[in-house]
Amino acid sequence: MxxxxxxxxxxxxxxxxxxxxxxxxxxxxxxxxxxxxxxxxxxxxxxxxxxxxxxxxxxxxxxxxxxxxxxxxxxxxxxxxxxxxxxxxxxxxxxxxxxxxxxxxxxxxxxxxxxxxxxxxxxxxxxxxxxxxxxxxxxxxxxxxxxxxxxxxxxxxxxxxxxxxxxxxxxxxxxxxxxxxxxxxxxxEQIELIPSDARVLVTAHDAFRYFGNAYGLEVRGLQGLSTDSEYGLKDVQDLVKLLVDKKIKAVFIETSISDRSIQAIVEGAASKGHTVTIGGELFSDAMGDEGTEEGTYLGMYKHNIDTIVSALK
Known part of the structure; x- marks a missing residue:
């Protein structure tokens, strides 16, 4: 198969x-x-x-x-x-x-x-x-x-x-x-390559809930559904705790959002003695450059899958 x-x-x-x-x-x-x-x-x-x-x-x-x-x-x-x-x-x-x-x-x-x-x-x-x-x-x-x-x-x-x-x-x-x-x-097929206890997807804003529901990942975004929403210290602390408790090794930035908030989570985890890397850049609300594979829906989707699986498996 x-x-x-x-x-x-x-x-x-x-x-x-x-x-x-x-x-x-x-x-x-x-x-x-x-x-x-x-x-x-x-x-x-x-x-x-x-x-x-x-x-x-x-x-x-x-x-x-x-x-x-x-x-x-x-x-x-x-x-x-x-x-x-x-x-x-x-x-x-x-x-x-x-x-x-x-x-x-x-x-x-x-x-x-x-x-x-x-x-x-x-x-x-x-x-x-x-x-x-x-x-x-x-x-x-x-x-x-x-x-x-x-x-x-x-x-x-x-x-x-x-x-x-x-x-x-x-x-x-x-x-x-x-x-x-x-x-x-x-x-x-690809998501199955990620160990079940590592299927946690952390991004800058909550854009991937449908993706998580479709493929069995726990999805957490620092901001809400809209990037217009605010996040505070407690939101950062809660995500850091999740990463430390579940020993999640990677989080992800998004092409349409500043990576500042995700960097705060990485630094917060480090202060708790847990190393978290930036697993890669995902396309969330926007696709890639026109004329590239990632500039198509199918290419964007495959890029996200491959990036997530590579970082979490």
Whole structure:
């Protein structure tokens, strides 16, 4: 089984890389047939990646938030407003991820489809914010089963805008979902390499609860679901105690957040006589640079799995 999944993973990632490097079109607004593309503006790159996989040559996609950008604190620029205005459809995560853009989405929704793809996930499958139970955890892309709902929603929305290409969108979506399922198999297999008592994932903010639920890891973030939340000395002390008591050897920084808070935990553990290393950098709210493997959803996901497993096993 392990060899089979690894072979599948090689095939999936080879396809991803070839799409990143080789996917070119005559221009930004027309496809190979010369017909006008659907203009899509997304907030986060994870959604852009889905649109590109489902829409292929029939879409032209802009993402407002690039590598290293924190969507919780993001304020739209004038250029962003222009991109939103020019779009045929706007796709955002919702669930309060883009916390400072709610009013903009309300205004745009009066003129064009403006869809919170994350809100297509059934409510009973969403995790509540422990600090504010009336809100849900927005980081749904870390559970592949939940992320598939967004793929299906995007397929439906593109089909509404271009009914003549409905079968193409469906075929593309089905193929992409199969790739996602292969990635889930790979993740399950790799996490098994971590000793059960070492399956503790400590990061700067609480973005990985869906990931933890999916693969059986205890997840602790110094800050809450949003990087807008505050943390104090007691939060640091509690995490240090957890690391010392469970003899956890690594914690992780995030590409979109300062590593200062995690350094405080490392230093706190050292003061207790326990050595904790920085296990690596994870992609949480943002993906990698465009044109790289980590700039795709599948590549980002595999990077996180491999980094976590390498540091904790």
């Amino acid at each position: 392990r060899k089979s999944v690894l072979i599948k993973m090689v095939g999936v990632l080879s396809l991803v890389v070839s799409m990143v490097v080789g996917c070119s079109t005559p221009n930004e607004t027309t496809g190979n047939s010369g017909e006008e593309k659907i203009r899509v503006t997304t907030t986060i790159a994870q959604i852009k990646d889905v649109v590109e996989n489902v829409g292929g040559d029939l879409v032209a996609v802009d993402s407002l938030m690039g590598p290293g950008v924190d969507p919780h604190l993001y304020n739209a620029s004038q250029g962003d407003i222009q991109k939103l205005s020019n779009a045929d459809i706007i796709l955002y995560n919702g669930l309060h991820l883009e916390g400072k853009m709610g009013e903009i989405f309300e205004k745009m929704a009066k003129d064009k489809p403006t869809v919170a793809v994350g809100e297509s996930v059934p409510k009973e499958m969403l995790l509540s914010d422990e600090q504010n139970p009336k809100y849900h955890d927005p980081h749904i892309w870390f559970d592949i089963d939940l992320w598939i709902y967004t793929v299906e929603t995007i397929e439906e929305e593109l089909s509404k805008l271009s009914p003549d290409h409905k079968s193409t969108f469906k075929e593309n979506a089905d193929a992409y979902i199969e790739q996602l399922k292969v990635m889930k198999e790979y993740a399950e």
